[in-house]
Amino acid sequence: MDLSYAAEDEAFRAEVRDWLAENLVGEFAALKGRGGSGREHEFHEERVAWNQHLAAHGWTCLGWPVEHGGRDLPLFQQVIFHEEYARANAPAGVNHLGEQLLGPTLIAHGTPEQQRRFLPGIAAVTELWCQGYSEPGAGSDLAAVRSRAELRGDEWVINGQKVWTSLAQQADWCFAVVRTEAGSRRHAGLSYLLVPMDQPGVEVRPIQQLTGTSEFNEVFFDDARTEASLVVGEPGAGWAVAMATLGFERGVSTIGQQVGFARELADVVATARRVGTLDDPVIADRIAQAHVELEVIRTHALRTLSAYDAGSSGAEASVAKLLWARWHRDLGELAMAVRGPEALTVAAAPYELDDQQANFLFSRADTIYGGSDEIQRNIIAERVLGLPKEPRP
Numbered sequence: 001m002d003l004s005y006a007a008e009d010e011a012f013r014a015e016v017r018d019w020l021a022e023n024l025v026g027e028f029a030a031l032k033g034r035g036g037s038g039r040e041h042e043f044h045e046e047r048v049a050w051n052q053h054l055a056a057h058g059w060t061c062l063g064w065p066v067e068h069g070g071r072d073l074p075l076f077q078q079v080i081f082h083e084e085y086a087r088a089n090a091p092a093g094v095n096h097l098g099e100q101l102l103g104p105t106l107i108a109h110g111t112p113e114q115q116r117r118f119l120p121g122i123a124a125v126t127e128l129w130c131q132g133y134s135e136p137g138a139g140s141d142l143a144a145v146r147s148r149a150e151l152r153g154d155e156w157v158i159n160g161q162k163v164w165t166s167l168a169q170q171a172d173w174c175f176a177v178v179r180t181e182a183g184s185r186r187h188a189g190l191s192y193l194l195v196p197m198d199q200p201g202v203e204v205r206p207i208q209q210l211t212g213t214s215e216f217n218e219v220f221f222d223d224a225r226t227e228a229s230l231v232v233g234e235p236g237a238g239w240a241v242a243m244a245t246l247g248f249e250r251g252v253s254t255i256g257q258q259v260g261f262a263r264e265l266a267d268v269v270a271t272a273r274r275v276g277t278l279d280d281p282v283i284a285d286r287i288a289q290a291h292v293e294l295e296v297i298r299t300h301a302l303r304t305l306s307a308y309d310a311g312s313s314g315a316e317a318s319v320a321k322l323l324w325a326r327w328h329r330d331l332g333e334l335a336m337a338v339r340g341p342e343a344l345t346v347a348a349a350p351y352e353l354d355d356q357q358a359n360f361l362f363s364r365a366d367t368i369y370g371g372s373d374e375i376q377r378n379i380i381a382e383r384v385l386g387l388p389k390e391p392r393p
C-alpha cells in the first residue's frame with residue numbers, strides 16, 4: 001500500500017493551505033475551532049457566512065460533477081481539502097447533511113427538476129438540510145418506520161414523529177423516510193420525501209443532551225405538507241434511495257477528522273504536563289496507547305479510501321467507524337483521568353463546559369450515531385467474515 005500523495009495532490013494541498021491562511025482572517029478568525037460536536041449552537045450565523053464564503057470560492061461540493069455545481073475532484077484531493085481544513089482549525093461546517101448525503105443522492109436518484117431546484121442551494125449553502133430517518137422504535141431497525149404520508153391532490157400530507165434529528169432547528173428542509181402505502185411492512189411501501197421545515201405542520205422540539213446543549217431534536221409532523229413531485233425515486237421504493245444515502249456516508253472527511261483527533265490528543269498531553277500527571281506510569285501508558293491506536297486508525301482509513309477508489313462495497317467503513325468511535329470515546333475518558341478531580345469543576349458563570357469536558361460527554365454518542373458499534377459488528381461479521389446472519393424478527 002502506497003501511503004504517499006502524488007505531486008499534483010501536494011500542489012493542491014499547498015493551494016488549499018494558502019487559501020485558508022489568506023481567508024480565515026478578519027471577522028472569520030474568531031470562528032477557528034468553533035461549532036464542533038456538542039457546540040453546534042456556537043456562532044451559527046457567522047459560520048453560515050463563512051461556509052457561504054467557501055462556496056463563493058469553489059470550496060464546497062468538491063466531489064460533485066461540474067454540471068451540478070461541483071468540481072469533480074478526485075477522492076484524494078477531497079481528503080486533502082478536509083485534512084487542511086482541520087489543520088487550519090477552521091470552523092465546523094453547517095450543511096454536512098446536504099452536501100455529503102442529500103446532494104449525492106439527488107445526483108444519483110433525483111429528477112432533473114429536483115436537481116435544478118435543490119443542488120444550487122446546497123452548493124451555495126443557502127438552504128440547510130436535516131435527515132429524518134430515526135423514529136422512536138425505528139433506529140437501528142430503520143425498516144420499522146411508522147411515520148406516514150398520503151397523496152392528497154398535488155400534495156403529500158405527512159403525519160408522525162422523527163427523533164434524534166440533528167440540526168433540525170437550523171434546517172430549511174428535511175429528507176425523510178415515511179410510509180406511503182397503507183398496510184405495507186418493513187422495507188416495502190416507504191418513500192423518500194423532501195419536506196420544507198418552515199410550515200405550521202412541522203414542530204421541532206430540542207432534546208437537551210449531556211453537554212447541556214441541543215444538537216438534535218424531536219420532529220413532529222402534524223398534517224405537514226410537501227409537493228407531490230418532491231419524492232425521490234418511485235413512491236413506495238424509498239428504501240433503496242434511503243440506503244443509497246447511507247452509502248454516501250463514505251467519509252472523505254474522516255481523515256480530516258483524524259487531524260482534529262491528533263490535535264485533541266496533543267491537548268490531553270499538554271494538560272497532563274500542566275497538571276503533573278504525565279509522570280504517572282498508568283497515564284503515560286494510556287497516552288502512548290492512544291498514539292499508537294490513532295496511527296492504526298489513520299492507516300486503516302487510507303487503506304479504506306484506496307479500496308473505495310478501487311470500487312469496494314464499503315464494508316471497510318464499518319471497521320473504520322468501529323475503530324474511531326471507540327478511540328474517541330476513550331480519549332474523552334483519558335482527558336478526565338489526566339485531570340483528576342479538577343475535571344469535575346467548571347469555570348465561573350455561565351458555567352460552560354470546556355472543550356475536553358464537552359468532548360468527554362458528547363463522544364458517548366460516537367458509538368451510537370451513524371450505526372452503533374453492535375450494528376457495525378453485525379456488518380463485519382456477515383459481510384466481511386461471512387458468518388451466518390443473525391436471526392431477525
Ligand SMILES: Cc1cc2nc3c(=O)[nH]c(=O)nc-3n(C[C@H](O)[C@H](O)[C@H](O)COP(=O)(O)OP(=O)(O)OC[C@H]3O[C@@H](n4cnc5c(N)ncnc54)[C@H](O)[C@@H]3O)c2cc1C
Binds near residue numbers: 216368
Ligand atoms: C448524536 C446523534 C445524532 C443523530 N442524528 C440523527 C439524524 O440526524 N437523523 C436521524 O435520522 N437519526 C439520527 N441519530 C439516530 C441514530 O441513527 C440512532 O441513534 C441509531 O441508529 C441507533 O438507533 P436507536 O437510538 O433507536 O437505538 P436502538 O436501535 O434501539 O438500539 C439500542 C441498542 O440495541 C443495540 N441493537 C439494536 N439492534 C441490534 C442488533 N440487530 N444486533 C445487536 N445489537 C443491536 C444497539 O446497538 C444499541 O446498543 C442520531 C443519533 C445520535 C446519538
